[in-house]
Amino acid sequence: MTSAEGYEYSTMRAKVTALRGSLDNAIAQDVAEGEQFLTDVKLLFKHGLGYGEAVQSFHNRGNALVARAKAAMEAIEAECDGPLQSNALVPKQLEEDARKWRADARKVAQKELDCAKQRDVPGWTGDSKVNYDAAVLVQESALKELKGVMVSTAQSCTAGALLNRAIFCAIGEAAIAAHGAVQWNAAASGDSYYLRTASAVPVLEALLQQVRRAMNGEVADGSATALAHEVRKTETMPNLLVKGSWPTGTSAAGTSPADTEGGVTSGGDDANLDVEARINACLAGANL
Known part of the structure; x- marks a missing residue:
């Protein structure tokens, strides 16, 4: 055969x-x-x-x-x-989709690793730290779930391509x-x-x-862009700290957080500083 x-x-x-x-x-x-x-x-x-x-x-x-x-x-x-x-052309399209999904899954896997490394910020304690850790955990879990969806989608695309080829082969x-x-x-x-x-x-x-x-076993074309919006949203929210700095993208990036109860909230937005931190940042010349 x-x-x-x-x-x-x-x-x-x-x-x-x-x-x-x-x-x-x-x-x-x-x-x-x-x-x-x-x-x-x-x-x-x-x-x-x-x-x-x-x-x-x-x-x-x-x-x-x-x-x-x-x-x-x-x-x-x-x-x-x-x-x-x-x-x-469906088999080739599905196989190309599978390659794209696998590539995206590898990128998300790396982001998941990077996210896990951001759990601990030296010298930062208190409730806000706990809230931040919770935000990191949520993001890490979301990335892990997204990676699983991508891997499953890649496998589905590969299976769909093989099914179409099996139809051609059986008839041939x-x-x-x-x-x-x-x-x-x-x-x-x-x-x-x-x-x-x-x-x-x-x-x-x-x-x-x-x-x-x-x-009767015919399958439809797949698309590697079907979850593009969700991919972008999950990869970028919330805006997490990089060790030794404020959330990436703010004007305070590069400034080490103090040992404080109110440095970062669980919202994860760019300007998520408490009142005291805002004043200190402004005095330091930060434009928030």
Whole structure:
């Protein structure tokens, strides 16, 4: 069995095209044999009773088999050139999405590590420190959860890509089997004609059902930007301290926090200083 990994729509479609070629060839051979048979019969029984009706009946039955085989083949091609073709690029898109999600998950994992390092600020005690630690813990937990979502999404994208490729592979492999069956069907024998076409009909109709069953597993395109807003929000809020400084982004960055009860609140905003700290910062020339 061919592996579905890396199996492309174009490979599947080529197998269906080969099947179409073998069917057309089988029909052409059957028609040629049938016409030769009628020519031979005509020479022998040109004026025989019921000759015209027999010839018409022969044509009708042969044409019915040809029409049935062609209808099944056209239905298979319609499925391949419709919904399946529209999903031709989906596996690659999903695989690219999976790569992006994994890359983002690695970035968030690093932010999670950085966040954990910001729990302890030397020389800072009191309730505000406790509140700050709680804010750090919330942020760290949010990043951990976000990382889990990203990893799961990457895995889902990879699974979706493989499922689409498995659909292409299943149909392609079935088309190969049908191609072989049609190609090697028996020629006319004795009083039996259109044997190739007659044998091809159930093969093609079975393949059509396989195609439709496979398509029930069809998946939609994914998107690596689906959670972009939530990613940005979680990565940037609350605004946490860097060791030895006020919250990153404030004009007081680089100034060590004092041993105080009111240095940073749990809100985590840029200007989250208490009154005393604001006065001291202003006196120090900070523009808050």
